[in-house]
Amino acid sequence: MLVLGIETSCDETAVAVVEDGQKILSNVVFSQWVHKKYWGVVPELASREHIKSILPLLKASLEEAKVSLNKIDGIAVTCGPGLVGSLLIGLCVAKGLSYSLKKPLIGINHLEGHIFSNFIEHHELFPPFVCLVVSGGHSTLVHVKDKGDYRVLGRTRDDAPGEAFDKVARILDLEYPGGPSIDRIAQKCESGGVRFPRAFLEEGSFDFSFSGLKTAVAIYVSRLSPQEKEKQRAGIAKGFQEAIVDVLVDKSLKAVLELKVNQIAIAGGVANNSRLRQKLSSEAIKEGLELYIPSPILCTDNAAMIAAAGYFHLHNGENSPLDLNAYPHLSLEQKV
Ligand code: KG4
Ligand code: ZN
16 A cells, blocks of 8 residues: 655655555655744744645655555645644645545644654564654653554643754754754763753653753853853753753653553654663663664654554544644544
């Protein structure tokens, strides 16, 4: 079964063709650079960029896959959560294709797509497991009871970790997006870096909070002279990254132990963070757990993960009506 995936929930326009949910025939992603100078995604600009690039990307994706449109068996599209104007662009294209080709349409939750990025490459991974989905817009710890059956254990109460990375990078005059910049510069610090507070919240809570940490960094930096800031940049980046990673790793491990599962997966743009990968790997070895991490291209937003999730649902006999809407605040436990 060939599924065409379309992803336009934020600032990546992406189209992919995936065979039987696991074999990627093409995975074309356009990351919108237009937001760079604003240090964050401008929703109206994002929608306009999606409009400009979606059809050329569709063409490129089909060409790369060496597949013509009439060979596609189903169309999977992100219908939430995300920016409403951006989601609508992908939805309009997907519905148009579904109607004209007379092929089934399936709306996919973006977070479910991130979870499925693990199934594309790790064929030995079967639920139940715990998945930490960490990106610019999300921080969600999920009990994946089965494919399509999720329980959200915790989520961020304020900033997502990627958002905190992006904001702190700006404070440190690094490049956007901030995650990769901080990851790189932190590696230059040989000590543990500046010690910043960790927000573990109430005992037993799997929720996250990163806005206090971001404020702590801002206050610390505001007290430095420009020369001191320059000198301490790597140490601040490292200390900030350690504080985020400590909390993410601690809560993920606690969830795995509490649920008595022995597999843990991560997903989303922040799953590319080298320190998170390293620390989670060493802790997983210590605890005798299996850790699953997607390749970098499948961690950040892409449409292969949407097609993979789409394959699962279509194969299950599900499909969405042509009046499928965009759901900006769609939760993982909600059905559309
Ligand atoms: O999943 P994604 O592409 O988009 C959203 O759904 O948000 O994630 C993008 C986020 C950005 O905030 C970016 O700074 C962060 O992922 N990111 C990283 C790294 N690479 C990307 N954060 C920390 N370390 C990285 N290496
Ligand atoms: Zn995402």
